[in-house]
Amino acid sequence: MPKSVFGVDPAIAARRRHAFARGLRAVAPATIATGTWGLVTGVAMVKVGLTTAQALGMTLLVYAGSAQLAALPLIAAAAPIWVVLLTATVVNLRFVIFSAGLRPFFMRFSLGRRLFLGYVTTDIGFALFLSRFADAPEEERGSLEQVWFFLGMAAGNWMAWQTMSVLGIFLAAQVPGAWGLEFASILALIAMTLPMIASRPALVGAVTAGVVAVLGAALPLKLGLVAAVVVGIAAAMSAEILLERTGART
């Protein structure tokens, strides 16, 4: 029950600490990607003309790199508020899909906790969590170990993002764009993603998602990415069904 996950019972404090530490360790290699992305976003906020206070407020509150990067040019162009918010919503649509993936794990918690667990969900956090626990038995879903592992990852990711983003805000003038620093975050994502493609359906899904993302890259609002996720999942599921059938026959 939720109490045994979040309560103050000293008997479970140690288990909680261990799960949290495992989450921190699991996310550690990925902080390279998160950190460089945070730095790039921090620099971009200042370069577009936000004051230091506004940039700090944005990074500490909004905590969504791709949505922030999409909003900045609109803010610079003095677009209407609703256009900025709508754009960010569409850019964030993939998180709606992620929240559906996390639902079986977090559904039983209070509304406030669900909102918080959603708020701290990132691309990397979701990816690492689900690739680890997607096959966990149903009765373990939302267990202390899973939730505190998730919170450990979220904490590590949050610290890496905020530290580097704040650094970017204060060093904006000194960071030259010519270093190609943002490419390091792409390389880190590649290194993270490859081990996740561990089955044939996953490979089919990933290749399909890649092709759709490239074809849809010209679409506005990162809609190509949403299409890539949706079509990629569909392709992986189809491959799974096909493999089951042919597997049963041979």
Next chain:
Amino acid sequence: MSDLTIWIIIVGLTCVTVATRSAFLVLGERFALPERVQHGLRYAPACALVGLIAPELALANGSLALSLANPKLVAGIAAGAIMLGTRSMIAAIAVGMLAFTALRLLAA
């Protein structure tokens, strides 16, 4: 834009973050997904990450650039090969950045 407008946008964007990321956690009581779809969501992480990566590697200035003259593509493939060979993320990023920088300097 006025300072106030920008702060309104910042608060609005924060609401967008919370609303999108917790959408199914909050509304899921009423809208349960079919088991098949729920099962398929395990493929979402890899699809989303590849969806973020692929355009960065395959496109240059918005057009398809599947050639050895594309430093990002070559460096990305090199980093991927190192990752598969060594399982070391640091080695993959280091080799990728070296290849990327070397190829850009060669092209310049």
